[in-house]
Amino acid sequence: MSDRALAPILVGITGKRDLRGKDDAVRAALIACFDLLDEKFPASPKILLSGLAAGTDIIAAKAVVERPNWRLVAAMPLPPDLYEQDFDQAQLADLRLLLNKDGVRPLVLDLLRDPATNQAYGRKALARSPNGPSTARSDHYEQLGLYIAERATILIGVMPASEAPGKVGGTARVLDFRVRGDADDTALRAIEGSEVLRQRQPLDWPEPGLAWLIDLDRVATPQVTSALGSVQLWRPRLLEASGQIEVEKISSYGCKEDLVRELRLAARIEAFNRRVIEIDDQRWEREVEERAGKDADTASSLLRRFRAALAAIQGNDKLNLKVTAATLSLLFVIAVTVLVIGSEFRMFLVLYLFILLVSLLVFGFARVRRWQQYTEDYRGLAEALRVQLAWWDQGFVTAKDRVDRIYLFGAFGSLGLVRAAIRHLIDVALLDNDPPTPSPDAEIGWIKGQISYFTQRVKERQLWMTLSDDLVWFLFVASFGMALAIVAEISQKFLQVHPHIPRWLAALLATVVPLGMFWLSHSFSRLARKQPHKSQRWLLKTLALVTAGVTGGLLALLVFYFAPSAVDAGRLLASRGLPAACAADSPSAVECANIIGTKLVLILATVITAIAGALRFYVETLAFEPELHQYREALVIFQRAQTELSKIEGDQSLHARKRRADILMSLGEKALAENEAWIRAHRLRPLEPRL
Numbered sequence: 001m002s003d004r005a006l007a008p009i010l011v012g013i014t015g016k017r018d019l020r021g022k023d024d025a026v027r028a029a030l031i032a033c034f035d036l037l038d039e040k041f042p043a044s045p046k047i048l049l050s051g052l053a054a055g056t057d058i059i060a061a062k063a064v065v066e067r068p069n070w071r072l073v074a075a076m077p078l079p080p081d082l083y084e085q086d087f088d089q090a091q092l093a094d095l096r097l098l099l100n101k102d103g104v105r106p107l108v109l110d111l112l113r114d115p116a117t118n119q120a121y122g123r124k125a126l127a128r129s130p131n132g133p134s135t136a137r138s139d140h141y142e143q144l145g146l147y148i149a150e151r152a153t154i155l156i157g158v159m160p161a162s163e164a165p166g167k168v169g170g171t172a173r174v175l176d177f178r179v180r181g182d183a184d185d186t187a188l189r190a191i192e193g194s195e196v197l198r199q200r201q202p203l204d205w206p207e208p209g210l211a212w213l214i215d216l217d218r219v220a221t222p223q224v225t226s227a228l229g230s231v232q233l234w235r236p237r238l239l240e241a242s243g244q245i246e247v248e249k250i251s252s253y254g255c256k257e258d259l260v261r262e263l264r265l266a267a268r269i270e271a272f273n274r275r276v277i278e279i280d281d282q283r284w285e286r287e288v289e290e291r292a293g294k295d296a297d298t299a300s301s302l303l304r305r306f307r308a309a310l311a312a313i314q315g316n317d318k319l320n321l322k323v324t325a326a327t328l329s330l331l332f333v334i335a336v337t338v339l340v341i342g343s344e345f346r347m348f349l350v351l352y353l354f355i356l357l358v359s360l361l362v363f364g365f366a367r368v369r370r371w372q373q374y375t376e377d378y379r380g381l382a383e384a385l386r387v388q389l390a391w392w393d394q395g396f397v398t399a400k401d402r403v404d405r406i407y408l409f410g411a412f413g414s415l416g417l418v419r420a421a422i423r424h425l426i427d428v429a430l431l432d433n434d435p436p437t438p439s440p441d442a443e444i445g446w447i448k449g450q451i452s453y454f455t456q457r458v459k460e461r462q463l464w465m466t467l468s469d470d471l472v473w474f475l476f477v478a479s480f481g482m483a484l485a486i487v488a489e490i491s492q493k494f495l496q497v498h499p500h501i502p503r504w505l506a507a508l509l510a511t512v513v514p515l516g517m518f519w520l521s522h523s524f525s526r527l528a529r530k531q532p533h534k535s536q537r538w539l540l541k542t543l544a545l546v547t548a549g550v551t552g553g554l555l556a557l558l559v560f561y562f563a564p565s566a567v568d569a570g571r572l573l574a575s576r577g578l579p580a581a582c583a584a585d586s587p588s589a590v591e592c593a594n595i596i597g598t599k600l601v602l603i604l605a606t607v608i609t610a611i612a613g614a615l616r617f618y619v620e621t622l623a624f625e626p627e628l629h630q631y632r633e634a635l636v637i638f639q640r641a642q643t644e645l646s647k648i649e650g651d652q653s654l655h656a657r658k659r660r661a662d663i664l665m666s667l668g669e670k671a672l673a674e675n676e677a678w679i680r681a682h683r684l685r686p687l688e689p690r691l
Contacts, residue, residue, distance in 0.1 A: 005305035006273045008045040012152025014174045015056025016159050025220035027059050032227035040260045043273040046070045051144050054091040056158040065101050072104045077144035085128035112193040141169025142190040149178035151427045153266050161215040179234050179247045181206030205410045208236035226254035275313045287312040299429040300436040306425050307385040314378035317371045324366040325621045329614035331359045336610035340603045376682045377418050383675040384422045387668040393442035394664050407672045454635035461628035468619045470522045474548040475612035479605040481552025517551040560597040626681035634674040641667045
């Protein structure tokens, strides 16, 4: 199997420097946590994100550097020479040994800005003082803790469970920030001066997360009988009355399922990696590598491969979703047909129950395979990453230039998980690769490609919507026309004249009339849509409906034409529940044909109505109408962007460059809004069988 773009699970670590002599017990607990992650998420590589501080960080780092499928990213709050001032000789030896290991990636976080000068802090302000840490130095440790807490798929902490948040940059504050997702004044000071932390927006959802805490008070105590016995699950709980988030602490007592049950993001990452592994090599090369391009080992390169893999998987699942929706629609029509016939023949009711069971099985299989979820979520992920790549290509690479700040703003629940997945993939790309390289001309291909895409989609959706709307109305009104033909006794009178009509002509009419009349009705509807005058539109719409009603009447006549052929069969089946008029001693063959014809017309009218409902279910489930409106709006926006950019093409003045940046940033925001509307529209249309 060729190399694949697998998304790693980020494991953050924070803990006490002084472990009270319980180093071995903490090491065992950490290894047990790492083993559990490998057991539950075997397809996913893992990255330990650690500050490599003395104590917990060093112990965790030593446990993973030789571990298969794990990598270590050493995020340091200060330049190495300044950071090393906090280590004694033994600790310093451990730090340097780890940093020199193969596969370990050192990462020095950008320095905070001094609020007095709005420039990065100088070395003098960050040097360790014999009088204790300065505010500036402490804030850099705060930045490191927040950085790890923001990015970790799961954060593991080591401290006494009863310890309250206090020391700036300390373990308790990091864990509290992780689980609550909210920032106090001290954290906000670090965030506002940071180039790497997510900038908070006042009304946004705080995005809390999960943490595992190795309780230092319980480690190596008699009541702890397993390595995981001292591990607690810390999770956020929303207080609906106040809208605040509190930390809920759940002791696992060594139960693995309690610890991993709520790791939903990790589970989604694992599912993605499994799907990536299942793609055969030829398809991977064709649909991922060729589309992503084999450029340098940069964040942009990896993100393009993630996006191409998401698009490839989503394409397959969308096809499966369409087939499932079509199958459920067909089963619905068959079930209605069987149920109507079953009113005359009870044995058909067994078949009806069987069809219901098949519908539930098809629906259940689609739910287990999560085709609808993957279709929606992966499309949202892929399109959001497309915008992020376009921004990176233009040099928009700061913490403020991230799509997860805008996309699905304020969302939580399942949509919040989509947003978290986008943030995670961007974090991974930036964390484990060189910074993205600008490609100023890339927006030309992006805009042209989107214009071509939306133009094609508008045509397809327009065709589908006009045909489906016209066909649904045609079928409904046709069924009305069939019923009207019976009520008006037109069909019964037709029995007196039908012997004069050749059978071949009747068979031809039964085939050609419905298609021809639908084409005529659809033509009237198309003309109505193009008419500027209301009176003309109403006239054409009326003609379309009248055509459908006449079609129903003609179909009823054709049914009555063939009804006498069923008289003999009706006599034989009289004992199965057919009316007495069709019994063997019936005095009138015409009367029997009339009864059989009436029942057949009613059955056909019901089936036609069911077909219309099934077609509407299919179109609604796949959200064709909302897509059409969104594609139209997006097409206009991209065309407008192309026009505005053409006005400043070749102009390298400061004003032109600023104008270009504003257009592309705004274009990305509008594209994200279109994509968000798409995914929200589909969330309102779950795939469910119509029983």
